[in-house]
Amino acid sequence: MSMSRSLIVYTTPLCxxxxxxxxxxxxxxxxxETVDLLMDEAAADRLDEQGIRSAPVLxxxxxxxxxxxxxxxxxDALLAS
Numbered sequence: 001m002s003m004s005r006s007l008i009v010y011t012t013p014l015c016x017x018x019x020x021x022x023x024x025x026x027x028x029x030x031x032x033e034t035v036d037l038l039m040d041e042a043a044a045d046r047l048d049e050q051g052i053r054s055a056p057v058l059x060x061x062x063x064x065x066x067x068x069x070x071x072x073x074x075x076d077a078l079l080a081s
Contacts, residue, residue, distance in 0.1 A: 007032035010043060010057040018056040021070055028079065 007025065009032050011018035025032050037044040037055060047057055050064055057066045058078075065078060 006059070006061050008035055008059040009033070010035045010037050010047060010055055010059070012037050012055045015055050017070075021056045021058060021075075024072060024075060030079070 007030055009018065009022055009025065011022075011034055013036070022032070022034070035043045037047070047053070047064070052064060052066045054066060056070065057064055058070060058075075059065075060078060068074070069078065
């Protein structure tokens with residue numbers, strides 16, 4: 001895997017799945033940016049335009065993943081590709 005991958009986690013406050021995703025990325029030794037969807041209206045609008053209305057959302061090199069795509073097994077596959 002290239003070390004220059006861009007990882008962004010879109011979160012909301014008090015979101016247990018968001019915290020779990022961040023822990024999973026940290027456990028894999030990956031650096032990522034965090035965007036709070038309540039504070040960043042443009043980011044929230046962008047996700048809404050993609051039909052994504054729940055957090056967390058993981059952006060990998062510009063591609064968005066949410067919901068069932070973020071299970072631990074699928075996360076390994078996404079990050080390995």
